[in-house]
Amino acid sequence: MTWSGKHLRIALGVAVVAALIIVPMNFNRYGLYILSQWAVMTIAAMGLNLTLGYAGQVSLAQGAFVGIGAYAAAIMTTQGLPLVAALAVAVALCFAIGWILGYPALRVQHHYLAFVTLAFSTLAFLVFRNEDWLTKGIYGISNIPRPNVMGFATNRPLPFYYFCLGSLGIVSLAMWWLIRSPWGRAFVALRENPVRALSLGIDTRRYTLMAFAIGSALGGVAGTLYAPLTQYIDPVPFNLSLSLDLLMMVIVGGSGFFFGPFLGAAIAVLLPEWLRFTQGYYLMLYAVAVMLLLIYSPTGILGVLNRYLTERRTKAASALRAVAKSRLETAP
Amino acid sequence: MSNLLDLLVAGLATGAIYAIVAVGFTLLWQTSQTINFAQGEFVMLPAFLMLAVMHVGAPFWLAIILGILLSLLLLGLGFKLLLVDPMLRHGVLPLAIATMALAIGIKEAVKQFFSAEASPFPSIVPVGDVSVLGRVVSLQSLGVLALAIAAVIGLTALLNRTSIGHQMQATAQNPTVARIIGVPVERMILLTFLINAFLVALASLLITPIYLAKFSSGEVLGQAAFIAAIVGGFNQVRGAIAGGLLIGVVDNLAAAYVSTQYRAAVPLILLIVIILFRPQGLLGRPEERTV
DSSP states (O other): OOHHHHHHHHHHHHHHHHHHHHGGGGOOHHHHHHHHHHHHHHHHHHHHHIIIIITOOOOSOHHHHHHHHHHHHHHHHHTTOOHHHHHHHHHHHHHHHHHHHHHHHHHOOHHHHHHHHHHHHHHHHHHHHHOHHHHOGGGOBOOOOOOEETTEEOOSHHHHHHHHHHHHHHHHHHHHHHHHSHHHHHHHHHHHOHHHHHHTTOOHHHHHHHHHHHHHHHHHHHHHHHHHHHSOBOSGGGSHHHHHHHHHHHHHHOTTSTTHHHHHHHHHHHHHHHGGGGGGGHHHHHHHHHHHHHHHOTTHHHHHHHHHHHHHHHHHHHHHHHHHHHHHHHOO | OTTHHHHHHHHHHHHHHHHHHHHHHHHHHHHHOOOOTTHHHHHHHHHHHHHHHHHTTOOHHHHHHHHHHHHIIIIIIIIIIIIIHHHHTTOHHHHHHHHHHHHHHHHHHHHHHTOSSOBOOOOSSOOSEEEETTEEEEHHHHHHHHHHHHHHHHHHHHHHHSHHHHHHHHHHHOHHHHHHTTOOHHHHHHHHHHHHHHHHHHHHHHHHHHHOBOTTTHHHHHHHHHHHHHHHOTTOHHHHHHHHHHHHHHHHHHHHHTOSTTTTHHHHHHHHHHHHHOTTOSSOOOOOOOO
């Protein structure tokens, strides 16, 4: 990457962040709700991207972790406890369950692992629906309060959106640091070739479990934001289809790319809204769009971009080579 | 245990339908590494195709024939040519995700073009009760069971007794070697897609009269078939059959004797236990890990 390219990237990043802060100021309540949802789902998808994109473990349980986080937040904050306490409980709980769920990953791979996590996801849904004493079953939990952040109430949509965006920012920075740390490199080594990673002295067992646990914990973080966002939760949003949606977000955005989940969540959350003018057809068009994208580029949108940039760079390089060669040949 | 016989027959009947769906699922996996997450929706759709044909006034038998033909065309040929073929070289996971998107697409299309409400569907076996061993058993369950078993026997005979079946098995086991010894591998893969399309159409015909035709009914069915396929052995046709019957019976018994709320959990716990202790399934062959 040349200096100008790096500067360009930083400028682009600053512009996007500024736009995310300034543009929604005159959005209506619904627009802010959708954008907040995008921020929340991005956090959950980032967790899955760590498990899938970096450590190469397929998980169909991310929606269940969002559910666990949401129920922790709903139950604790309606009892008058602060959201921070719920966040701590949710992270600890999801980390522990994620760690345990990682154990099958040590024994089985790929589609088998997908089905173990799928089973867990369905079990979690059944618990949400049937344990009335804890989750109020199908009636759900309503009047979930929104938190006060450093003395500021976030009851209104705009402050709560900033709260979600800020949380996304913090999680992004932590993730950025994580994937550049030796841990992150160990995760990638694990994905690329588990046997070689083992021979390089990477404790593959521990890192597999760790990838699952951290990814799951981020699902819990997203859940603790989801509950105060909707202010009402019941089991339905946390069924298997949320896990499938999150998996689709990661793949469509570009799994293993840092910004993949941001784009994937934007497409999964915003595209159906933009297609709403087509009325009943919007989910159908969304499905077709996803299939066409995957046929064209299985590595997702960032995969297309990456391929394009690499091609352009190779072309530029070979052009330079050609020029140099012709100069050599025409030289007296 | 007054109604154990009833429960067993009903369990075997739904189990046999799961088995049919699971067999199609394993066939696709074996010949083309396709994990079809839309398999449940594949079972849901043919019933609606048949209902659509009946809407324009065709008799039931004609609707069945046209429904099966449309299923072969859309879910067999169309699925292979339009989605699987272009995606196959990209690997298992993107294709699995694409079939998830396909599932959403089929579900939404049915909801939009037909109805969001559940529609009744005529039964191809007579409704009523019959006395077996001094007990009253639902005739529908027996009929479904008989037809499903006939289909499974027919399929295993095709796979094990005919030369086409042997060629298909060779393709499933090792496409490269099969190609070398002169098996038309491409044609065999297409044939498995057509067989899958036929099996889901048959399953649709058998199960829809029991549970009504509804756009969302594929979710439960698909999941039951996945579990059946894994429990029995992902890479074995007979494993899928055994798994299907087992899941059907366990599901029905769990509903009666464990709890109706957690009935869905019982097969899942069975699934987790089996994957942990015998990941290749009860009757499956272990798949080697590649370095």
